[in-house]
Amino acid sequence: MRRLLRRPExxxxxxxxxxxxxxxxxxWKANFVSFNGTAAWLDTSAELGIMALAIGLLMxxxxxxxxxxxxxxxxxxxxxxxxxxYGVNPWIMLAVVFVFGGLVGLINxxxxxxxxxxxxxxxLATNYGIVGAALGFSRLLTNTTxxxxxxxxxxxxxxxxxxxxxxxxxxxxxxxxxxxxxVLMRTPFGNWIYATGGNIVAARxxxxxxxxxxVVIFVVTALAATxxxxxxxxxxxxxxxxxxxxxxxxxxxxxxxxxxxxGGGYGSPLGLFFGSVIYGIISVGIFYTxxxxxxxxxxxGALLLAAVLANSYxxxxxxxxx
Amino acid sequence: xxxxxxxxxxxxxxxxxxGIQALRDVSIAVHAGSILCLLGDNGAxxxxxxxxxxxxxxxxxxxxxxxxxxxxxxxxxxxxxxxxATVHQEVGTxxxxxxxxxxxxxxxxxxxxxxxxxxxxxxxxxxxLEQIRGFGITRVTNGDQLVGTLSGGERQVxxxxxxxxxxxxxxxxxxxxxxxGVKEAAKVLTLVKTVRxxxxxxxxxxxxxxxxxxxxxxxxxxxxxxxSAAFNRGEKSREEVLNLMAGGKQTEQIEADLxxxxxxxxxxL
Ligand SMILES: Nc1ncnc2c1ncn2[C@@H]1O[C@H](COP(=O)(O)OP(=O)(O)OP(=O)(O)O)[C@@H](O)[C@H]1O
Ligand SMILES: [Mg+2]
Numbered sequence: 001m002r003r004l005l006r007r008p009e010x011x012x013x014x015x016x017x018x019x020x021x022x023x024x025x026x027x028w029k030a031n032f033v034s035f036n037g038t039a040a041w042l043d044t045s046a047e048l049g050i051m052a053l054a055i056g057l058l059m060x061x062x063x064x065x066x067x068x069x070x071x072x073x074x075x076x077x078x079x080x081x082x083x084x085x086y087g088v089n090p091w092i093m094l095a096v097v098f099v100f101g102g103l104v105g106l107i108n109x110x111x112x113x114x115x116x117x118x119x120x121x122x123x124l125a126t127n128y129g130i131v132g133a134a135l136g137f138s139r140l141l142t143n144t145t146x147x148x149x150x151x152x153x154x155x156x157x158x159x160x161x162x163x164x165x166x167x168x169x170x171x172x173x174x175x176x177x178x179x180x181x182x183v184l185m186r187t188p189f190g191n192w193i194y195a196t197g198g199n200i201v202a203a204r205x206x207x208x209x210x211x212x213x214x215v216v217i218f219v220v221t222a223l224a225a226t227x228x229x230x231x232x233x234x235x236x237x238x239x240x241x242x243x244x245x246x247x248x249x250x251x252x253x254x255x256x257x258x259x260x261x262x263g264g265g266y267g268s269p270l271g272l273f274f275g276s277v278i279y280g281i282i283s284v285g286i287f288y289t290x291x292x293x294x295x296x297x298x299x300x301g302a303l304l305l306a307a308v309l310a311n312s313y314x315x316x317x318x319x320x321x322x
Numbered sequence: 323x324x325x326x327x328x329x330x331x332x333x334x335x336x337x338x339x340x341g342i343q344a345l346r347d348v349s350i351a352v353h354a355g356s357i358l359c360l361l362g363d364n365g366a367x368x369x370x371x372x373x374x375x376x377x378x379x380x381x382x383x384x385x386x387x388x389x390x391x392x393x394x395x396x397x398x399x400x401x402x403x404x405x406x407a408t409v410h411q412e413v414g415t416x417x418x419x420x421x422x423x424x425x426x427x428x429x430x431x432x433x434x435x436x437x438x439x440x441x442x443x444x445x446x447x448x449x450x451l452e453q454i455r456g457f458g459i460t461r462v463t464n465g466d467q468l469v470g471t472l473s474g475g476e477r478q479v480x481x482x483x484x485x486x487x488x489x490x491x492x493x494x495x496x497x498x499x500x501x502x503g504v505k506e507a508a509k510v511l512t513l514v515k516t517v518r519x520x521x522x523x524x525x526x527x528x529x530x531x532x533x534x535x536x537x538x539x540x541x542x543x544x545x546x547x548x549x550s551a552a553f554n555r556g557e558k559s560r561e562e563v564l565n566l567m568a569g570g571k572q573t574e575q576i577e578a579d580l581x582x583x584x585x586x587x588x589x590x591l
Binding site for chain 2: 185188191198199207261315320
């Protein structure tokens with residue numbers, strides 16, 4: 001039992017259970033516990049969860065990325081303008097946005113490792129830069145900053161299939177979480193991620209290519225943002241350059257609730273999964289109870305504080321002997 | 323001493339950083355199965371010297387010989403490849419990672435092939451436990467125990483055991499005992515002697531003349547970047563060494579200051 005408690009996802013798992021039970025009872029009459037009620041919070045958890053997973057990995061490696069919001073927005077508007085105004089095949093536009101996302105991650109990563117500046121500042125700058133460019137170019141090219149998107153059945157299937165109210169994004173989220181678990185727990189690269197965030201000097205001394213590790217995770221994070229941007233654009237058949245800014249803070253909040261240490265070097269994909277589950281349950285659960293959704297922010301704020309306290313407790317527990 | 327070439331030798335090495343002369347005309351030699359103690363006050367140039375030995379900095383002038391052959395390290399990796407291992411104080415291990423993951427960091431064992439190649443955690447845990455047991459740490463019974471649960475001395479031992487496992491011939495220890503209590507320091511000093519018995523050449527950096535006198539075979543005192551004294555075991559008393567480290571007359575000054583301080587009746591710090 002103590003062994004289980006010592007795992008980074010322990011706190012988030014029990015918190016998720018509690019929150020779920022609470023809303024299961026409080027929103028019982030509104031059918032929170034039903035296929036569609038479950039699908040509703042899973043949908044919210046999934047899109048946030050993909051972002052929280054990437055940001056969590058980055059935080060474990062000791063860095064941060066505020067530019068994800070702008071990548072989500074830019075992805076959706078590029079897809080929309082490309083397919084709608086220029087008639088480009090949606091598959092080609094998908095390739096274009098993933099290259100774009102990869103480049104943004106590469107630039108973020110290279111600036112951070114080359115200059116040694118805090119990634120908080122670097123990515124804050126890229127966030128504003130990209131939002132500004134996306135708004136400016138889309139107005140220049142189409143006279144508007146939002147536009148509808150054209151898709152094909154194949155693209156729709158891959159990014160926007162629905163079973164009842166459950167979106168295919170849930171599947172993406174689960175698969176990516178499993179992949180991240182495999183990498184972190186079962187590969188040398190995963191070991192390097194923890195080491196880079198845990199003690200960069202020691203990691204470098206042991207021959208870990210810490211700069212490479214950071215750049216790779218920045219690219220992965222930007223690609224995750226591209227994926228979420230694409231899912232949203234294809235789901236709603238429209239793009240908006242201002243999309244995605246909500247994730248800039250929601251993703252790190254879910255990551256911290258999921259047990260990732262702000263200082264880096266500690267956390268797990270499973271914890272990030274439950275962190276996003278908690279966020280999804282609360283934000284959809286409140287809606288189901290019929291309470292004023294203003295309370296959502298209050299609850300999230302309290303939860304974030306509680307999570308930070310619980311994390312430092314669990315970390316101390318992890319550092320006690322068996 | 324045998325007439326074999328030293329494992330590593332610096333001849334007339336100087337190093338300056340943008341105007342600051344950190345090392346001036348330093349010559350040292352590290353022999354197999356022998357402990358060279360590098361002594362000196364803060365800022366004397368000890369860390370700079372080991373950074374040159376371990377390939378972090380190239381010397382501004384002077385030459386490095388490894389096994390008698392002139393060598394130029396292009397990177398710390400190259401120095402490590404020649405069997406030169408450095409254990410830095412405090413920064414050698416990662417507290418929130420397991421013993422096994424720390425032990426194999428940067429050289430993780432894998433199994434399987436192609437896309438199925440993955441960490442062999444079981445093997446890593448077995449070997450890591452076996453190795454640190456061999457150096458007398460028996461309290462750790464599980465390879466997945468976090469290093470943060472271990473004492474400072476035990477962490478030093480893990481770092482040293484790790485360097486030995488990966489084939490170190492020259493072991494550079496930067497102040498391995500400075501953060502440790504008496505018991506823990508004794509553990510590390512004993513381990514350093516064990517390592518010497520295996521024929522490894524050791525560079526032991528310290529502020530602590532006592533620790534140095536306990537295990538050193540040869541002593542080099544650095545003062546403001548230059549070698550102010552070099553002597554063998556038994557050639558100088560502890561007082562003489564302390565004096566040399568502080569740059570001669572200064573110790574008397576410190577003693578006088580301390581005496582005054584105690585007269586004021588504020589002896590308890
Ligand atoms: N990278 C660098 N750039 C500029 N100056 C440096 C650099 N590294 C060391 N120095 C300078 O060289 C001198 C010697 O420093 P060094 O770190 O080698 O001393 P030390 O003997 O290890 O001291 P300590 O006991 O405090 O560790 C100091 O004056 C230091 O400021
Ligand atoms: Mg030093």
